[in-house]
Amino acid sequence: MTSSPTTVLTPTAIALGNFDGIHRGHQKVVRPVLDPVLDSDRVIVHSHPPTGQERGSVHVYPTVVTFKPHPQEFFSGQxxxxxxxxxxKAQILERLGIEQLVLLPFDQDLAALSPQDFVEHLLINQLQATRIAVGADFRFGHKRAGTVEDLQAIAQKFGCEVLITxxxxxxTERISSSQIRQALINGDILRANNLLGRSYSITGTVVTGQQLGRTIGFPTANLEVSEDKLLPRHGVYSVRVWSNPEASPPSAPQIGVMNLGCRPTVDNSHQRTLEIHILGWSGDLYGQTLTITLEQFLRPEQKFSSLDELKQQIAQDCLTTRQLLHPESPHEV
Known part of the structure; x- marks a missing residue:
């Protein structure tokens, strides 16, 4: 699904932006490239000649075009x-119906392109765009000089329609990636999930840990996560766990308790770990890829005076999680 400007399948209908999170607002931007029949409640449509997708004579590939690295990462060096x-991101877009994700290498050459050259050389000549969808605050070109109005005017010269969401x-709250990021950092999972339009997910591989959970009756799966994945506030969460989320049909999720932090009661190190205790589970998960969705923040990380006190709190966390996520089931932990 992922491609470059030189390997892209053309012609394209493009949703253009960074799309970190693919939240409710991003999905509004993506929708016009999936559906050629639009209404004014969803987007502002600037009418131009119909695309091949609308004529039915040529297949126009629904495409998301984004940047790698993120422009802020390029300019800050961090x-x-x-x-x-x-x-x-590719998996979520594919589920939405996007057929290809094109990564524009964000480097000094791309950053120096004028708005005119960005549209003409990249979007029109290379990607053969027949339709471009953007958010109303999209900016492009050297020093972000290009506005959505500029995009409309330039693209119109080539018979390419522009749809502004x-x-x-x-x-009353504007949905943005930065708002979701801040909600996660604050541990406000319900707000983050509401802004996303789905539960925030974390995917990783189960690796061998210190197996301390087994010694206190709560075995855990230690998850190794990509270094560039934003993790939420340290603490304990109610979660759902999928062992094969991409299966068709997907398997039913398990419920569990996730601890993210440095385990101050049982570990003197400052190394962050992500552990999941799956309620009622007794199998071997080593080497498997798990996807967890964060459903509710239960409590911040804390140091207990004894292992017995820790065990009592974990048992309470498990009970609370079952009541929240699966209230009709027995209360095994």
């Missing part, structure tokens, strides 16, 4: 943790 690293709000 690695940026992402709501949706590349693999995760108004900024999306949930009640």
């Amino acid at each position: 690695k940026r943790q992402l709501l949706t690293p590349l693999g995760e 108004p900024l999306h709000r949930l009640e």
Whole structure:
């Protein structure tokens, strides 16, 4: 699904932007390249000649075009943790119906392109765009000089229509990746999930840990996660766990308790770990890839005076999780 400007399948209908998180607002931007029949409540449509997709004579590939690295990472020189690293972003877009994800290498040459050259050489000549969808705040070209109005005017010369999606709000709050990022850092999972339009997910591989959980009756799976994945506030969470989320049909999730932090009661190190205790599970998960979705923040990380006190709290966390996520089931932990 992932390609470059030189390997892209053309012609294209393009949703253009960074799309970190693919939240509710991003999905509004993506939708016009999937559906040629649009209504004014979803987007502002600037009418131009119909695309091949609309004529039915030529297949126009629904495409998302984004940048790698993130422009802020390029200009700051600092690695940026992402709501949706590349693999995760590709999976979500594919589920939405996007056929290809094109990565524009964001370097000095790209940053120096004028708005005119960016549209003409990249979007029109290389990607053969027949339709371009953007958010109302999209900026492009050297020093972000190009506006959506500029994009419309330039693209119109080549018979390419531009669809501008108004900024999306949930009640009175504007939905943005930065708002979701801050909610996760604060441990406000319900707010983050509401802005995303789905539960925040983390995917990783189960690796061998210190197996301390087994000694206190709560075995855990230690998850190794990509370094560029944004992790939320340290603490304990109610989660759902998929062992094969991409299966068709997908398997039913298990429920569990996730601890993210440095385990101050049983470990003097400051190394962060991500551990999941799956309620009622007794199998071997080593080497498997798990995807967990964060459903609710239970409590911050804390140091207990004894292992017995820790065990009592974990048992309470498990009970709370079962009541929240699976109230009709027995209360095994």
